[in-house]
Amino acid sequence: MTAPRQRTLFGLLPWPERQAVAEALRTETIGGMVLLAAAMVALVWSNTPWSEAYEQIRDFHFGIPALGLDLSVGHWTADGLLAVFFLVAGIELKRELVVGELRTPATAALPVIAALCGMAVPAALYAATAAAGGGSLDGWAVPMATDIAFALAVLAVISTHLPAALRAFLLTLAVVDDLGAILIIAVFFTSDLNLWALGGAFAGLVVFYLLQRFRVRGWWWYVPLGITIWALMYNSGIHATVAGVAMGLILRTTRDKGEAASPGARVSHLVHPFSAGVAVPLFALFAAGVSLSGDALAEVFTGPEPLGVVIGLVAGKILGIFLGTYLAARFTRAQLNPDLAWADVLGLSVLAGIGFTVALLIGELAFPGAEVGEHVKAAVLIASLTAAVLAAVLLRRRNKIYRRLYEEETLDADADGIPDIYQRTPATGDND
Template sequence: MADTPRRSLFLGVLPWPERQAVARALRTETLGGLVLLVAALVALVWANSPLSHVYEEVRGFHFGVSELGLDLSVQHWTADGLLAVFFLVAGIELKRELVVGELRTPATAALPVVAALCGMAVPAAVYVTAVAFRDGDLVGWAVPMATDIAFALAVLAVISTHLPTALRAFLLTLAVVDDLGAILVIALFYTSDLNLPALAGAMAGLAVFYLLQRLRVTGWWWYVPLGAVIWALMYNGGIHATVAGVAMGLILRTRRDEGEKSSPGERTGHLLHPFSATVAVPLFALFAAGIGVSPTGLGEVFTRPEALGVVLGLVLGKTLGIFIGTYLAARFTRAQLNPNLAWADVLALAALGGIGFTVSLLIGDLAFSGSALGEEVKAAVLVGSVLAALLATVLLRRRNRVYRRLYEEENADADHDGIPDIYQRKTTDDAVP
């Protein structure tokens, strides 16, 4: 009689090296999320204060080198320049996931990839349905597709839930795949007129970047000037400059050579991740989230089809898309949910995915650039993200007693050696030493 195929465990205890890597990333993202939350609040208060004209003057102030096509406003520099650093870090994280993380094999990649893809497709479909039903503008279909991991982790920090590491890691992996989807959408659907010579120069620069990595050339003095040139050429080529960031992140080597303490990807991520999380993204939010708030304006969020489509896409589309995608992927891959958790926990995690602040604002700027709808769509992103955060808070707090017990079990260290006891005893399939 043939043995019954062994079912893989979904959301079990992470292997110790993977848990250490996830913990480092989550610490930085959580701190960055709190700074991001403060920056967004400052932007809203500033833009609705008697000093609102100062806010508009500051974010509209231009500087740069006009001869190189780089005379940009402060808001433009934060969106195209600083967010390129954010996407560089996202590219490094994606490369790590593909090489040594959850995406390294088809079996482990299936769940987060399917969940992320459904979490992008369903919100877009919800937006298109809501807008088409009321004869609105379809151009903003991609706005509710993104998940903001930093903002989601800030919500977790504020509500003080003891979410198990496996759930946080799954959310992080979802966001990494989500970031790749967002950058592909930006590159394919939100580009201006292409400048082929500049794009050819950017591709040549990326080829040199790759060659330097293959030859194991080290030294920031090679990569920083080359990266700046690639970014400028990509910007002038008509493709959003953040694409340059994710491309360089994917090229950086993440597997260590023999005798190497850390790979170039690890070193670069270690240096840039804190800057990205606590400076680059919050500054983008500071100059992107400042919109005038009034009862009339908030009312239009729920009456204008484009704004309503964004809100429904983030709150309903993102939640249902991630949950349904995860559930179906688990069924078809015969993955067994961790018996200590329930599908209600996955639903709560999916609701957190509806917080689409940073990249949603970026895509909203691109989709409705120069349109009167731009401010309404920004308001819709803020409202939708807040509603998704409130929904996730309600769902997570109901289960916080369970999370606290699991958190204490997976962090118990009776011998105080710095390694949780769960990794130092014979365990079942959900705990891999």
């Protein structure tokens, strides 16, 4: 009986997985650049003499009151446009569960353990900081999520050639983070339930599933049904973004015979650019506009709630993800890629401390209309900037190694569309 081959941590990804990851990250990177621009516009606009106009636009209400949909611009972006973001997140999670890193216990162990530690430790540090300062524990979930688009935009700005396996690990971390965030939003930030509306939303999801089950095609079926499910979910008292991730998880991500692409892949291809380039940046535009006065900045480091967010995102993410990855590697007896070092995992852990979109959303839900909510938003921005700077310093130090690995992974001397390394070397990554 032969001994099982030892798995390599952050080794070469299988070619199909690398293609899927590259496509997802390409859109996220471009969207991240737009997200950065939107956040900068929000910050500048809200700290100029025209800040009153910013607040008037953000708080302007419109909709259909008879259907319970009379929302402000800010709420339309948070409850409506972010549902599109979570639709894409649901599709990506389904793909990971079916054909990606999460499809088997062996490959799922590392990113899941790392992500869970990366959520639990920041939440614990926030709770400890807030309790020590006599603050509110309501914001414990704010520092738990990683913003993959923002993180990839930072990588693009600092021009770091991070190996595909590390990027894939970061993407999977963010996917698990998103699932954790939506569960937290659904369970802990649900107002009084309207059971009739909730029942209607579930009935709509059943119809959505049956349409997929019986291979019904045509946007005219799914778009009106999706909007109806979203509206019913909003009126049920559960945050409307839950509808997005539920529909994403229902969409089929495997191809039938004769299909060029699965429904999930087709929807993701059509919707992902809108999500990354329009929906998330517009949310950032109306969520990131906070005061950066001296008093407001001082409150970030003196108020227990915002300070807990900063410590949770910066220190908590580093400790949680690095220790989670190390423990998972020891538990699964995986060997670190000999071309990499644990310093690379540390840099990735720091990068994961960039929490923006979901952190801002949970901050709004945890502290609605409260002054401390604005300080928590400022804390998210400052913590994300701090994590970005630290990650840039750590990752740039190793960029020569990353560049060499990147060139080896992408060299295609015979120009056949497949990198040469895949034609002479079996994949040695987590997918073994």
